[in-house]
Amino acid sequence: MSVERRAVDESLSVTTLPHAVYEAMRESILAQREPPGATVTEKAVADRFGVARPTAKAALERLVAEGLLRRSTHKTARVPQLDRDDIVDLYANRAVIEEAALRLLAASASAPADAIDAQRVIVSAAASDAEGADTGSLARADIAFHRALVEAQPSPRLARLHALLMGEIELCIGQVLAHRLLALDDVIAQHQGILDAVAQGDAERAGHLTRAHIEGARDRLLGYFDAQRDAPPAARGGERGVDG
C-alpha cells in the first residue's frame, strides 16, 4: 500500500493542460514578467495560452493556493506585492520548516546527491565569477539546494509544507532583486557546513546551521529591501546598485 507512494506528484503528469498553464504562469510570475500588482484575468490567461477559460481558471486557482497570486471572490487576481512584513514572516516560517527538515535528514546521516550537485553548481559559478552566471540561475541553484535537502528527508508532508512556502520565497527573492546580493563565498561555506552536519548525522548542528543560514539570507534580503525603498525604482536598471 505504501509501495506506490510517490513523492513526485506532478513531474510525470506533464500531460495535463491546466498543469502546463500553471507552470508557465508560475514561471512568468517568478521571472517578474508579471510585475507586482498586475492583474491577471482568467480570460487573459486563456487567450494567452489558447486554452478554455475553465482551464485557465484551474491554473490560477493553483497559483492562488500557492500564494503566487491573490484574489478574493469576484475580484481579479493580482500578483502580490510583498512587503517587509511578508519577508519576515516568510523567512520565519521557512526557518521553522527547514530546521525541522534538516534535523530529520541528519538523522539518516547521508547527504542527498541532488543537494551535493546543486552545491557544486554554485561553487563552479563562484569560480567563474567574472562572467557572472546570470543572477537568476544562481538564485535557482540556491533554491534547488534547499529543496533537495528537504525532499530527501523522510516526511512527505514536511516537504509539502516547504514547497508551499518556497513559491512565495522565490517570488520574494525575485521582487527584491537580491540575486546579486548573495555573498557567494559565505553561502557556499554555510551550505557545506550543513551538508557536513547532515553527513555526520548531527541533527542538532544541522538544524542550527540551517536556521542561521536562513536568517542570514533573510537579513540580506531585508537590507536590500530597505535600501531599495530609499533608492526609487531607478536602481532597477543597474544590477550592481550595492556591491558585495
Added chain:
Amino acid sequence: MSVERRAVDESLSVTTLPHAVYEAMRESILAQREPPGATVTEKAVADRFGVARPTAKAALERLVAEGLLRRSTHKTARVPQLDRDDIVDLYANRAVIEEAALRLLAASASAPADAIDAQRVIVSAAASDAEGADTGSLARADIAFHRALVEAQPSPRLARLHALLMGEIELCIGQVLAHRLLALDDVIAQHQGILDAVAQGDAERAGHLTRAHIEGARDRLLGYFDAQRDAPPAARGGERGVDG
C-alpha cells in the same frame, strides 16, 4: 495594505457552490461516512449534491490538495487509509508547526478568547461526564482549541500550514476512533498550562508544553491504533468497544 488582511478566508464566502460541496464532503469524510478506502467519483459527488461535474471536480481537487482524498491522474479519488507511519508523521509535523505557533503567540502574552471558550467547553463536558457529550464533539472542541491558538498567532502563513495539517489530523483521529480515549482531565490540565504560559508570555514554556501535549496525544492515538489492529473491525459496530 495589511488592513484588509483577513484571517478568515472562507467563512463568509459561503455563497460559492464548489466551496459548499467541498465543506459537505469534508464533513462527510471526517465523520467516516465515507469509509477509508472508499472511492469518490466526480459524478457521484455531482449527483449527490445536484451540481454539475466541474463543480464537484473543483471540490474534490480541494480535498485532494488538503490530503483528505488521494488520487492520481485518471484514477478515482479514494479516502486514504492512514497507517501507523502516517500518524507518526502527521503528529511530528503538527508538533513542529504548533510549537512554533505557540511560541509566537506567547510573545504577545495574551490568550485568545476563542481558545479560552473552547477550553471551557471541554471543561464543562468533563463535568457532565456521565451523559458523555458525544465523543465526536469533544474531539471537535479539542481541535477548535488548538486551531484558535494557532490562528491567534500573528503569522498568517503559519496558520495556513497548520490548517493544511489539521485536516488529515482530524481524519486520522476519526479513523482511529480515539475520541473516547482522550484522558479528559489530563488534556484539560495540559491545555490550561499552555494557556497560562501564553498569558505569561513565556514562549519557551508554551512551546515546550505544546510539543509535549501533542506527543502525548500522538502516543494515545498510536496505542489505540495498535490495539485496534489486534481487535479486528468487528469493534467498529459498537461505539463503546473499549471502555474508558
Added chain:
DNA sequence: GCCGACTCTAGTGTCTGACAATGCTGTTAG
C-alpha cells in the same frame, strides 16, 4: 460646487453538454 445614487461594463461563478483519452474489469482463448 460637492456628494450621493444610478447605470453600465468587465470579470467571475456556475451550468449544460459533449468528446477524447485513459484505466480497470470481466471475459475468452491458449
Added chain:
DNA sequence: CTAACAGCATTGTCAGACACTAGAGTCGGC
C-alpha cells in the same frame, strides 16, 4: 491458469452560455 482483448467507467478538456457581483463613470440633487 495465464494472458490478451474488448467494453465500460471515469477523468481531462473544451465550447458556449447565463447570472451575479464589483467598480467606474455619469448624472442629478442639495
